[in-house]
Amino acid sequence: MNTAVVNATYYDGKISKPYDAQVSADGEHAVIVRYGDQYAQTQHYTYKDMTLIGALGDIQPVIELKNDARLDFHQPLPEWFNLEAKSRWNSVWRLERSPALIVFSVVFVVAFAFILIKWGIPVASHVVANQLPETAMKSWGDQAEKYVLEMTEPTKLSKARQQQLLQKYQHLVAEQRPAKLIFRGGGSIGANALAIPNNTIIVTDELVKMAKDDFELIGVLAHEQGHLVQRHSLQQSLSGLGISIILLMITGDGSDILTSLPVAAVGASYSRDFESEADLYALKTMSQQNIPTAHFANFLQRMEDEERKEDAKHDQAESEQSKAETKDKKSWTDFFESHPATKARIDAVRNYQAHQHQ
Amino acid sequence: MQNSQLETDLPPALPIINEMPPTLFGETDQAELLGRSYTFRFKGNASEYFGIWIVNILLTIITIGFYAPWAKVRRLRYFYGNTWVFQRRFDFTGLPTKILVGRIIALVVYGGFSLAVKYSWEAFLAGFVLIFFAVPWLIRSTIRFRARNSKFSNSRFFFSGTNKSAYWCFAKCLAVVVFTLGLFTPVAVWLYKRECLNHLYLGQLKFSLNASWGDYMRAMYMPLFVFIGGIAVLSILMAILFGSSDGLNPAYYVFLMAAAYFLGYMFIWPLTAARLFITTWNNTTLSRSQFQTNCNQWRYAWIVLSNWFAKVISLGLLTPWAVVRLYKYQTESLRLMLVDDPDQLQNQMQQDHNAIAEELSDIFDLDISL
Numbered sequence A: 001m002n003t004a005v006v007n008a009t010y011y012d013g014k015i016s017k018p019y020d021a022q023v024s025a026d027g028e029h030a031v032i033v034r035y036g037d038q039y040a041q042t043q044h045y046t047y048k049d050m051t052l053i054g055a056l057g058d059i060q061p062v063i064e065l066k067n068d069a070r071l072d073f074h075q076p077l078p079e080w081f082n083l084e085a086k087s088r089w090n091s092v093w094r095l096e097r098s099p100a101l102i103v104f105s106v107v108f109v110v111a112f113a114f115i116l117i118k119w120g121i122p123v124a125s126h127v128v129a130n131q132l133p134e135t136a137m138k139s140w141g142d143q144a145e146k147y148v149l150e151m152t153e154p155t156k157l158s159k160a161r162q163q164q165l166l167q168k169y170q171h172l173v174a175e176q177r178p179a180k181l182i183f184r185g186g187g188s189i190g191a192n193a194l195a196i197p198n199n200t201i202i203v204t205d206e207l208v209k210m211a212k213d214d215f216e217l218i219g220v221l222a223h224e225q226g227h228l229v230q231r232h233s234l235q236q237s238l239s240g241l242g243i244s245i246i247l248l249m250i251t252g253d254g255s256d257i258l259t260s261l262p263v264a265a266v267g268a269s270y271s272r273d274f275e276s277e278a279d280l281y282a283l284k285t286m287s288q289q290n291i292p293t294a295h296f297a298n299f300l301q302r303m304e305d306e307e308r309k310e311d312a313k314h315d316q317a318e319s320e321q322s323k324a325e326t327k328d329k330k331s332w333t334d335f336f337e338s339h340p341a342t343k344a345r346i347d348a349v350r351n352y353q354a355h356q357h358q
Numbered sequence B: 001m002q003n004s005q006l007e008t009d010l011p012p013a014l015p016i017i018n019e020m021p022p023t024l025f026g027e028t029d030q031a032e033l034l035g036r037s038y039t040f041r042f043k044g045n046a047s048e049y050f051g052i053w054i055v056n057i058l059l060t061i062i063t064i065g066f067y068a069p070w071a072k073v074r075r076l077r078y079f080y081g082n083t084w085v086f087q088r089r090f091d092f093t094g095l096p097t098k099i100l101v102g103r104i105i106a107l108v109v110y111g112g113f114s115l116a117v118k119y120s121w122e123a124f125l126a127g128f129v130l131i132f133f134a135v136p137w138l139i140r141s142t143i144r145f146r147a148r149n150s151k152f153s154n155s156r157f158f159f160s161g162t163n164k165s166a167y168w169c170f171a172k173c174l175a176v177v178v179f180t181l182g183l184f185t186p187v188a189v190w191l192y193k194r195e196c197l198n199h200l201y202l203g204q205l206k207f208s209l210n211a212s213w214g215d216y217m218r219a220m221y222m223p224l225f226v227f228i229g230g231i232a233v234l235s236i237l238m239a240i241l242f243g244s245s246d247g248l249n250p251a252y253y254v255f256l257m258a259a260a261y262f263l264g265y266m267f268i269w270p271l272t273a274a275r276l277f278i279t280t281w282n283n284t285t286l287s288r289s290q291f292q293t294n295c296n297q298w299r300y301a302w303i304v305l306s307n308w309f310a311k312v313i314s315l316g317l318l319t320p321w322a323v324v325r326l327y328k329y330q331t332e333s334l335r336l337m338l339v340d341d342p343d344q345l346q347n348q349m350q351q352d353h354n355a356i357a358e359e360l361s362d363i364f365d366l367d368i369s370l
Helices: A086-096 A099-131 A138-151 A159-173 A205-210 A214-229 A232-251 A257-288 A294-314 A320-328 A332-336 A342-357 B046-062 B068-081 B096-119 B121-148 B163-179 B185-197 B213-244 B250-282 B297-313 B319-332 B356-363
Strands: A006-011 A019-026 A030-035 A041-046 A051-053 A062-064 A070-073 A180-185 A193-196 A200-204 B036-039 B083-085 B088-092 B150-152 B155-159 B200-202 B205-209 B284-286 B289-293 B334-338
Touching (some): A086 B046, A099 A257, A099 B046, A138 A200, A159 A214, A180 A205, A193 A214, A193 A232, A200 A205, A214 A294, A232 A257, A294 A342, B046 B068, B046 B319, B068 B096, B096 B121, B121 B155, B121 B163, B185 B205, B185 B213, B185 B250, B213 B250, B250 B297
Antiparallel strands (some): A006 A019, A030 A041, A051 A062, A062 A070, A193 A200, B083 B088, B150 B155, B155 B200, B200 B205, B289 B334
């Protein structure tokens, strides 16, 4: 057996003074460390008493010994060194320095992250959401409902009108799972409809008035019904949880903007998917009830026109023309938008119509 | 076991060490090297760290997360092990297997908490209160674990803070923040840093923070005042310019104003972080040796801010570069006016603490960095 002497730095575990040391084998199971003046002092250590800390970057292997003593090597561990863990750490160290593997890692990690975000998490949260009991988010829903009621005012719609819409909803949309339908004065939220996970749909007076035809309202209600039936709130929070767990596992630390930004972006992209799903649900419901789906497209269009009018009021300097142009352009902020652009939604409705008529 | 010194059985050539920081200037064979100022060096570099970082992620994915503790230790070791002062380096010796156990327990707690949160508002509140009151214990345990497993020249760090002092500090911080409506938050930061540093030892040498609470008030409020002042001056200037030249587009001024506001706003936090770093290290001593930093607050803030943009634009791939860049700047700005002989540090006997709390506080995003 080759028992060449290896140079190292030795610490005796009592004080922090580094000693130049020579390490050599002492049979199969132990080593001798010679250190101090003319290497006159010696210590014996068996391999059993050693904890290897492998090489890392330019840092050479370190061995922690009993009684807090320590050996810092100046080169890789020699052949004769009889530690089991040696080769395992050496291979990790080599991986970290191999250009081919680094390139492979980058490609793999980027592809993995993409697949996970695009399909993995949505599918998982969809499955889990359908496993959980229907009341899973009731308490949160009650809280949210209270909050929305505080932000809005009592409705000004007549009892008869409310009753009429409620009946249409129950007849055309609700199927076997009618939600609690509440009408409210919009207040700060304006023309709006909300699906709340305690099986409640809130519709504002402004939205009711904006509709030119009750079928348009049926479309909106069916859209909200779609959110409830498909448990989008639950899916949303489950996928948010999934992403933060994965980020935590990979980074292991950090609550800076950098980690919260991707979570927000990905969350917004999921929520766009949910909107499209809810739109599709609305369209299916409408065609089942033989309501022309054009009503839904009309309503979306009117919503957008109203918004533009609002915008135009705020900003007269900009011409309507350029405004329309900027609206149509796909900007990078789309990534953070929670709803798909209205134009895309209208196009989707037309698409659906076209397929129905074939 | 805390605080008890090792009975020493020293090689005959060396002076016998007692309880007190023993080696006065001039008493050791290193006398001519002491009493001088030594700079810290970071010998790592971004490209080397990139390999370690990406392989860490790869192996973590392949092992469905079980490699994460090994990854964490390698990450910490890379930074500690490449930090040098006085021709000696630091190291982190935490065992990944212990961290794995801690991490599994932490994940179970986190998962349970998150699930409970999904069901009800009350569960969320209860969990939140529970974690809130566990914070002092978590932070103290985390610092103990981190300190025990950090070494300089084979001498361990040691954190002597007790649970009692942690909760007392927490109560004081809470009182200061609540009763001044948050205005004296810097005092709470000062209390926290004092609690951390004044209980920290390297071998038998004790750290201490000598800054006053006023220093921290200045450190944290200056950027905010500069920002408010700057915006005020700018808006006055704009008003004058706008008033005199009516041919120009007002939207242009609004945009300029918003841009200035946004840019200034983004600088507030990095600048505050820089000033906290400077205030802390210029007022910290290790026994009789004084730390100093020649860190420039603007450069520091610029590094933090541009790092952030680099990470966002590269979808996170420049993270290793950004981390190394900031760490290197922080480290190499530090100097230590060395008075005590760094060869005569003795380990404080201390139990091997478990890693559960450290992992819990990692999972719940508690930042314990100094």
